Amino acid sequence: MSIFSCFFLQWGGEKASVGGMKMLVFGGSGRTGQVLVRVAQQEGWQVGAPTHAECDLADARAVSDRVLASDAELVVNAAAISGLEACLDDPLQAHLVNAVAPAAMALACRHTGAKFIHLSTDYVLDGRRAGKKNEAMKCKPVSVYGESKREGELQVLEALPEALIARVSWICGNPRKPAFVEQMLARALAGQALAAIADKESMPTDAEDIARAVLALSTGAEHGVVHVCAGGSPVSWHECAALALQMAVEAGYLPVVPQVAMQKRGDVSFFREERPRYTAMDNGKLLALGIPMPDAVETIRRVTLRYLEARSAAAPLT
Numbered sequence: 001m002s003i004f005s006c007f008f009l010q011w012g013g014e015k016a017s018v019g020g021m022k023m024l025v026f027g028g029s030g031r032t033g034q035v036l037v038r039v040a041q042q043e044g045w046q047v048g049a050p051t052h053a054e055c056d057l058a059d060a061r062a063v064s065d066r067v068l069a070s071d072a073e074l075v076v077n078a079a080a081i082s083g084l085e086a087c088l089d090d091p092l093q094a095h096l097v098n099a100v101a102p103a104a105m106a107l108a109c110r111h112t113g114a115k116f117i118h119l120s121t122d123y124v125l126d127g128r129r130a131g132k133k134n135e136a137m138k139c140k141p142v143s144v145y146g147e148s149k150r151e152g153e154l155q156v157l158e159a160l161p162e163a164l165i166a167r168v169s170w171i172c173g174n175p176r177k178p179a180f181v182e183q184m185l186a187r188a189l190a191g192q193a194l195a196a197i198a199d200k201e202s203m204p205t206d207a208e209d210i211a212r213a214v215l216a217l218s219t220g221a222e223h224g225v226v227h228v229c230a231g232g233s234p235v236s237w238h239e240c241a242a243l244a245l246q247m248a249v250e251a252g253y254l255p256v257v258p259q260v261a262m263q264k265r266g267d268v269s270f271f272r273e274e275r276p277r278y279t280a281m282d283n284g285k286l287l288a289l290g291i292p293m294p295d296a297v298e299t300i301r302r303v304t305l306r307y308l309e310a311r312s313a314a315a316p317l318t
């Protein structure tokens with residue numbers, strides 16, 4: 001049995017006999033998936049979360065069979081190949097996992113009657129002009145990852161118009177899966193040199209907020225695309241780092257705010273795929289549905305303190 005099989009409450013994949021609302025989560029071992037499974041269980045959901053080994057998303061038949069065999073009222077896809085260079089290096093796999101698999105889930109949900117929520121990304125947007133983008137704005141991905149995710153959105157909505165696409169951005173807040181904010185804090189605490197990109201901006205979003213928003217959206221009739229992200233002004237990675245480090249000093253975890261060198265996207269040799277510059281999303285539609293989100297600064301504060309507290313409590317982070 002894998003560590004995730006031990007960690008998550010699962011049912012056998014066939015018809016579950018336990019009472020209460022049932023949810024099937026793909027990608028339950030991921031940064032967002034881990035948090036979603038935990039929050040859903042805390043809210044009383046019975047959660048099934050097949051591991052990668054139990055259901056390979058590159059196999060559309062296996063994906064479809066898994067959904068058809070479940071009696072979940074809600075299916076959430078938090079799985080993806082989300083590394084841009086991984087998608088560039090294997091575009092077929094990216095297409096299978098990020099587009100074909102979600103379409104198979106949507107089609108199967110049409111048969112079972114389950115609500116389907118699929119996580120997508122701000123990287124489907126045209127990031128050429130500054131300013132926040134709402135759901136009606138043009139999509140024009142500039143990477144294989146973005147293209148595969150956009151294809152997934154379109155195929156899901158074609159297969160199941162009642163499906164909900166939750167576009168998220170710059171996910172952080174899961175100390176077990178450190179993201180940019182947590183990585184900067186870890187480097188600072190280790191006394192390492194810091195550098196962060198300043199010519200790109202978006203909305204950092206707490207995985208806890210995504211999980212709660214997904215659960216709230218699951219009970220409503222909303223469908224189509226909804227931007228599920230923090231509010232307020234967009235920030236660059238450099239601004240994210242500066243805010244997190246300042247907050248770490250104020251909370252007594254660092255003696256002084258360390259210098260963070262400013263980088264441009266073109267400086268990072270690891271980047272072989274383009275990162276779009278302006279993809280910050282407007283979360284007005286989500287707010288109008290009565291689902292609150294903190295702003296970007298508050299998100300960074302919460303994520304920073306959660307990570308630092310988890311570290312100092314010596315919590316098992318992996």
Ligand SMILES: NC(=O)c1ccc[n+]([C@@H]2O[C@H](COP(=O)([O-])OP(=O)(O)OC[C@H]3O[C@@H](n4cnc5c(N)ncnc54)[C@H](OP(=O)(O)O)[C@@H]3O)[C@@H](O)[C@H]2O)c1
Pocket residue numbers: 026027028029030031032033051052053055056057058077078079080081082097119120121122123149168169170171172177
């Ligand atoms: N991270 C971000 O900042 C960000 C930003 C915008 C949008 N998003 C979107 O948000 C969603 C969640 O992202 P995340 O960062 O939380 O994901 P993540 O941490 O990268 O986790 C991805 C999940 O997908 C699973 N997976 C990948 N390939 C698979 C396959 N062939 N078969 C079965 N499972 C497979 C992984 O399982 P294994 O690890 O076992 O392979 C893992 O559980 C994705 O849709 C992503 O595109 C993420």
